[in-house]
Every structure is written in C-alpha cells, then in structure tokens.
Amino acid sequence: MIPRRHPERPDAELALEGVRHAHPGGHEALSGVAIRFERGSWTGIVGPNGAGKTTLLSVAAGLLRPTAGRATLGGRDLRRFSRRALARRIAVVPQRPVLPPGFTVRAVVAMGRAPHLGFFGSERAHDVAAVDQAMRRTEVWAFRARTVDELSGGEAQRVALARALAQEPAWLLLDEPTTHLDLRFQADVLRFARQAARDGLGVVSVLHDLNHAARCDRVAIVHRGRIVADAAPEAALEAGRIEAAFGTAVRIARSDGRTVVLPV
Numbered sequence: 001m002i003p004r005r006h007p008e009r010p011d012a013e014l015a016l017e018g019v020r021h022a023h024p025g026g027h028e029a030l031s032g033v034a035i036r037f038e039r040g041s042w043t044g045i046v047g048p049n050g051a052g053k054t055t056l057l058s059v060a061a062g063l064l065r066p067t068a069g070r071a072t073l074g075g076r077d078l079r080r081f082s083r084r085a086l087a088r089r090i091a092v093v094p095q096r097p098v099l100p101p102g103f104t105v106r107a108v109v110a111m112g113r114a115p116h117l118g119f120f121g122s123e124r125a126h127d128v129a130a131v132d133q134a135m136r137r138t139e140v141w142a143f144r145a146r147t148v149d150e151l152s153g154g155e156a157q158r159v160a161l162a163r164a165l166a167q168e169p170a171w172l173l174l175d176e177p178t179t180h181l182d183l184r185f186q187a188d189v190l191r192f193a194r195q196a197a198r199d200g201l202g203v204v205s206v207l208h209d210l211n212h213a214a215r216c217d218r219v220a221i222v223h224r225g226r227i228v229a230d231a232a233p234e235a236a237l238e239a240g241r242i243e244a245a246f247g248t249a250v251r252i253a254r255s256d257g258r259t260v261v262l263p264v
Helices: 053-060 083-089 105-116 125-137 153-166 183-198 239-246
Strands: 013-022 028-038 042-046 068-073 090-093 171-175 202-206 218-223 226-231 250-255 258-263
Touching: 013 053, 028 053, 028 068, 028 202, 028 226, 042 053, 042 183, 053 171, 053 202, 083 090, 083 105, 090 153, 105 125, 105 153, 125 153, 153 171, 153 183, 171 183, 183 202, 218 239, 226 239, 239 250
Parallel strands: 042 202, 042 218, 090 171, 171 202
Antiparallel strands: 013 028, 013 068, 218 226, 250 258
16 A cells, blocks of 8 residues: 655655665565655554564664665655754654663653754753653653663653654654553553554554554565565455464454454
C-alpha cells in the first residue's frame, strides 16, 4: 500500500527507495527495500529475528547509509540534511536506549531540545514547556529529579521516549518501544503512538508482538531483508504469510474489529 502524497508538506513523506545495506563482513541485511511512510499514519514493522527490521529503521532515520538506493524525506535524500536539521525532524527511540549517567531525568529529557537551541544553548520558555509536556505525557514527571542511574529498565525506556518527544519531531521512529515495560505501560505506549499519529506525526515502530502491530494503520512484514507484505493489518497479518516468514503456524481471529494472531 503506497500512501497518498502531500506535496504541500515538505516532510510529509519518508521513503526508502531500492535500499540495500550490507553489514561489515558482507552480510546483506536489506535487499532492495522500497517503502513509503506518511505523516499522520502509524506503521508497524514486524518480522523474525535477524530479518532486517532495525536496519530498516536505522536507514530511515539517517543513522545508517544504504549500500545502494536512498532514503528520502519529502523527496530529498537524507544525506543532504545536516545532522542538526535531521534531528529537528526525526526522533529515534532505540531498543536499548543509552542514557548518560549522573544526569537527572529532567536534564536528559531536556537534551532532546539540543537541535532547537541557539548558539549559547540556553533554554527559552518554549523549550521549558516542551520538556515539561514530554515528561508529563510519558509519566516521568514524578521522578524528574532522580538521576537516570536509579531507574528501572522500564523507567529508562519512558525517559528515552520523553527525550524524543521533547525534540518536537515530525517523525517518531521506535525500535521495540514496549521492551522492559509492564502491561500497563505497554498499553500506554501503544495508545501514545496512536495519538501521536492522530496529532500529525509519522510514527514507525519495530514491534515484536504481532498483536501490537495489529493496532497500527499499516503493517510491513520483513523477511530475509525484503518486505513481503505492506498493507492494513487485516490484509498483512494473514496466516500463510506469517507462517512463511516466522516458521510457525498461527490462527487468525477477530476481536472488537481487530485482528488477533494466535499460536497453534
């Protein structure tokens, strides 16, 4: 499924065009990947371990340069953006976020404002408001004065998400964002991703759980470095396709209008 274009919004579309990427040693993680993402939509990327999901997300974020093909934002090659300009547009939450030790939660979240700060790096009223709002939305406000060394894995994950929100990006790229989170905060993160897309952000999530992916607007299945499905969840999450990609049989059901994937 190729989303409609919005040429009046220069950063409305993030795309990979014939992307190949080989890791050192020659292993090709992506093989001719072509996919387009649109702001205002939430896309879930799923696939077995080693399929190339995180590599795809890293190329889309401009963190990895493809061996061939290109990644574009609004039709412009990501390599033409400065790192600072790209950080104003795209925020990334990695699967295992690294938080600088010794800093308070508030200070780490405020680091998300770095691409927007002036020459002297001093916060303005809008910067303070953006940081405070990000902490409240991710429910880390209550422990904003603690150092990140004191946090649990789930709390650290939420601080990393708050830091990304403080960037006020057009695009939010999440690599397995529910890792280390208990059930309540898993649900909260999924609701947040949905709301972010409704608010006009482009949200792309690598997801481990197929039932989490079923909540997205689109699902792309990656298998052996190629996209083997890219459609609405009810079309992409088809039993035969899942079995071929994951090597295990499943049963597909419907609950409250949503696709549910059950192991056999």
